[in-house]
Amino acid sequence: MADKTLGVILNGATGRMGYRQHLVRSILPIIEQGGVELSDGSRVQLDPILVGRHEDKLKAVSEKHGGIKYTTDLDSVLADDKYPLYADFLVTSARVAAIEKAIKAGKKAVYTEKPIAETLEDAVELVKLGKEHDVVSGVVHDKLFLPGFLKLRRLIDSGFFGRILSVHGEFGYWVFEGDWHKSQRPSWNYKKEQGGGMISDMFPHWNYIIENLFGRITDVYADAKTEIPDRWDEQGNHYDATAEDAAYAVFNTVNGITVQMNSSWNTRVFRDELVEFQVDGTLGSAVIGLFTAKIQARPATPLAFWNPDVPDPHNYWDNWQEIATDEQFENGFKAQWEEYIRALVEHKPYPYDFESGARGVRLANLGYESAKEGRKIEVPENLL
The missing domain is CATH 3.40.50.720 (NAD(P)-binding Rossmann-like Domain)
Incomplete structure (x- = not known):
């Protein structure tokens, strides 16, 4: 009791x-x-x-x-x-x-x-x-508490990466337009006037992931796109999408790490999970999903050659090792x-x-500002 x-x-x-x-x-x-x-x-x-x-x-x-x-x-x-x-x-x-x-x-x-x-x-x-x-x-x-990111935190804390150089993130999947196939996301997501948009939805996530794992964000360069302007709502009625359905961004951190993040609801998945981050460091790399974590240490890194004239016989997938764990992770x-x-x-x-959440809103706002002006925008160190 x-x-x-x-x-x-x-x-x-x-x-x-x-x-x-x-x-x-x-x-x-x-x-x-x-x-x-x-x-x-x-x-x-x-x-x-x-x-x-x-x-x-x-x-x-x-x-x-x-x-x-x-x-x-x-x-x-x-x-x-x-x-x-x-x-x-x-x-x-x-x-x-x-x-x-x-x-x-x-x-x-x-x-x-x-x-x-x-x-x-x-x-x-x-x-x-x-x-x-x-x-x-x-x-x-929530994503900080998922198995993949918990494993990533342990890799960082253990010094596995050496000096982290860069992070490349891919997020997204194909969201049906709603005409011949029902859309799996609510129509308000595509209406700016109702608070929709990829940047407002996902940049708060990217903010807390980046600042808690790779360091405070110092600047952002973003490009926002409405790649599919015609969509159909829950009742089958056509509407014009007024919010961006894709955003491509580069974030720099106080630790000198460059984070490139592609976010799209118009991409067909060719990866193990709907979101993946590749973290590259001097001593090793990792590919992290919401649940999985695969690593490649420096001694296991293959010697790659660029030769566009012949097919590459090397299977690069074989050089990655899944992190084994018997731990049971909570939701x-x-x-x-x-x-x-x-x-x-x-x-x-x-x-x-609230302050952490507000920093996420700030990053989204600065992302919109960057996309509108077509330039890198600095992120102030202090919120208040």
Whole structure:
């Protein structure tokens, strides 16, 4: 039995991300395991309440998962001291107002999806508001908690790479346009006026990955493209895509590492996973996916020759070794939830906070500025 209980408001838990990643794969498994284990061996159990606009959807989710409490009245639950933690999984355009309301209602703990705001100005205001009210904030940085990136962190910490020289990242897959084949992404992703766009969606991810693994970003050069302007929505109606569906960028870090990142919803996958990073260093290289990690050490590097006149007989795939591990990795979203709750309850600093989230929004804004002006844009060292 848990030693204490923590009430959690889940606003937007019937949406795609809120339901699948946060409720089903994080909150419910934490409850089933008896709560989050703290450093002293005690446990804190979660007591969630679902919040949304549509009572029928809330009721359906509640009944499916054993009768979770729910309400359409956000104000009433924000006023309830039994629920000190507010978690936000709304669409980005609604996030700032909801978080501000929660903080002004007295909530001292806020956990939210990213991006935390559509504009840098709003993101900075959230940072300031959080500091003013002593809020313990957490922003989802899920990829840092996935097996591939955990393995990459260990490689870096072990000195495997020697001096890291560069990183080349490929992200994306083919998203159907929606005419003859249903699209697998919501139509708002392609509408700028609704907060859509590859840069606003993915640059916050690239920011926290780069700054936590390779160093603070010092400048960005980006090119944004709307490569497929005609798409069809969930009802089969044609619409003009007003947001970019691909972005190609180069980031430099304070550690002298160049990170090249291609992000596209218009590419057919020829790699092991939908996102991969190749990290090259003086002593070795690694290719990292969300789950896999393959390495090639300096002594195992083949002697390659450039000869365009004859086929190359060497099979370069054979020179890569999969990292073997018997470790069982948790779902990345669940692992971060546990880390945040542990920091919250034990009154410890949490690194992935509003300010970290705001830096992600800033990188997206600077990426748009770079794409518009066609030049490299410096990233200031300080946010505030």
